[in-house]
Amino acid sequence: MSQDYNQFVLNVKRLTGIDLSFYKEAQMKRRLTSLYEKKGFDDFHSFFKQLEKNPEMLAEFLDRMTINVSEFYRNAKRWEVLEKRILPDLTHNKKRLKVWSAACSTGEEPYTLAMILSSFYPLSQIEILATDLDENVIEKAKIGLYVERALQEVPASIKEKYFTKQGMFYKVNDQIQKTVTFKKHNLLANPFEQNFDLIVCRNVLIYFTEEAKNLLYQKFSDSLQPGGVFFVGSTEQIFNPQLYGFENADTFFYRKK
Structure with missing residues (x-):
């Protein structure tokens, strides 16, 4: 250096x-x-x-x-796995889930989570913590206004139900926005909340050193409940999940033992 x-x-x-x-x-x-x-x-x-x-x-x-490239339902097939294979188990016999979207950028990811969870719970029972290091992107996320390109993977029925067209933009509706609490948070320096059922941290860890990744995998594992699931991006496979107390739940999904 x-x-x-x-x-x-x-x-x-x-x-x-x-x-x-x-x-x-x-x-x-x-x-x-x-x-x-x-x-x-x-x-x-x-x-x-x-x-x-x-x-x-x-x-x-x-x-x-901070790298702020995002869109709703990014890598749509992975979200389908979340909805069809992961959430049915996670939501079984649970009145609500504790969910964290870590490094949430401009909000597309936590809002996508809320839309998917709405198939399992009434919106009034959905609470998602969304955090990012960058206060600017958090402010944008709170506004909930997006260009059409960000919605290209959104299923038509969801687009119709949860978005309103405003000029050149699309606005996330208030009920979805109310499910998400945005906070500033530094993954490497700040403590993590505990007892999450689901943590989503996608397309961020790729930018960190191996040392930082190892530290973060352990911190994420420690903050999940047993049986909780960690969902990573499509270039971020964990090759030794057992080192952090994880087992494979599906490709890019890791369950805490």
Whole structure:
């Protein structure tokens, strides 16, 4: 790690509490170098000096650092597995589930969860915790307004039932929005709530180092109830699930023993 970037990592941790050393260095460095060059800086040192005194640039830096690519029912076949194979077992004899959408980005994932759970419970009984590191995306998620492209995988019946067209956008209806509580949360630094029945964390762990992944798998396992399920993204298979107290429930689904 170059001295300039190394110092930048330490400074960012001091300023924001975010530890960049847990992210894959080459990817993060490339992303941040292109950002500071675009802003007219020559190195990480001068860029950080500006981040300290410019809240708007700091917000943009945090936005660039967190990866916000999302859509409803992303990788639709996986959501079908959740609905048809995983949830019937999880919901059996349970009045409600404790559910967490971790690193939820702009809200498509937790709202998708609410829509799927509505086949099993009345909306008044659905409560989903949705967290992200980036306050900007949380604010967007709370508004619940999306471009049409984000809805391309949504089944027609769900689109009709839970969305209203507003000009060029689609708005998630109030009943779905009320099921989700958004909070800021740093996966690597903050404690996890306990006793979840279902945790969804998809297309995020791919950006972390192996050391950080191992730490997070264990933290996720510890925060699930026995029999609870951890659902990961389609590039994030856990190759030794037993190390973390998991067993395979289906491809990309892990059940806590």
